[in-house]
Ligand SMILES: NC(=O)C1=CN([C@@H]2O[C@H](COP(=O)(O)OP(=O)(O)OC[C@H]3O[C@@H](n4cnc5c(N)ncnc54)[C@H](O)[C@@H]3O)[C@@H](O)[C@H]2O)C=CC1
């Protein structure tokens with residue numbers, strides 16, 4: 001047990017935090033080394049097992065991230081952009097692999113994460129599931145095969161608590177479509193249509209977001225041509241797919257050279 005990689009989960013009380021804790025506790029490939037929440041969160045100072053509604057597991061939730069990271073080989077982080085940037089610096093200081101699932105990261109956050117990756121292994125993806133990463137590869141292939149007369153639209157649906165749009169997954173799919181076409185997503189991106197928008201720009205890559213209820217995550221990539229459509233779809237029904245992917249990334253990252261990696265690297269797709 002002592003030789004298994006020790007994992008710290010940040011954002012322990014969150015939707016993904018709880019799923020990650022259960023996944024690590026059930027795994028025979030790693031051990032739970034710590035759990036972090038923000039100061040003032042009711043989970044801080046309490047045993048992880050008790051907070052999950054079961055027996056004590058001997059790991060107390062802390063708000064001291066550096067102390068927790070220093071005892072671990074990997075940190076799995078599905079929190080919020082400001083927290084993730086802070087954790088990237090601390091995980092690098094502790095030489096722990098940092099697996100980042102947090103979405104909504106802006107250029108300023110990405111620059112700080114890239115700086116941390118000069119000293120430590122970081123695996124970052126807007127979606128850690130096998131199915132979505134396969135869909136990313138398929139999207140790139142289809143975009144390579146079809147010309148810009150085929151309009152690309154990405155439609156995503158998530159639960160009503162999600163705070164960022166388009167989703168991290170939708171952006172990964174948009175990047176894949178842009179790469180397949182040999183264009184820059186930043187230049188071709190079109191989102192949030194409302195009112196008299198004018199006709200669709202030729203070659204645009206469009207994004208639409210639906211928010212409602214408890215939808216885990218659904219993504220369609222629509223290639224709309226004249227007289228026909230190709231639709232690629234992924235539907236997530238269980239957050240366990242993201243947690244299993246993140247755990248796989250944490251184990252894969254052990255003994256890798258410092259740098260920033262993604263799930264395509266981890267899965268070898
Ligand atoms: N890459 C992927 O496969 C997936 C990514 N996500 C992303 O993960 C993130 C979290 O999603 P949810 O779990 O649904 O959100 P949530 O709101 O349920 O959980 C976030 C947790 O982070 C904690 N947190 C925020 N700042 C913190 C800090 N400074 N220190 C410690 N804890 C802090 C919050 O207290 C909360 O418990 C979002 O960005 C979401 O888009 C979600 C699912 C899959």
Ligand SMILES: O=C(O)C1=N[C@H](C(=O)O)C[C@H](O)C1
Pocket residue numbers: 103126127158159162166167168169170216217218
């Ligand atoms: O916030 C979520 O829930 C999810 N976020 C990720 C995203 O932004 O794509 C991944 C998944 O779709 C669930």
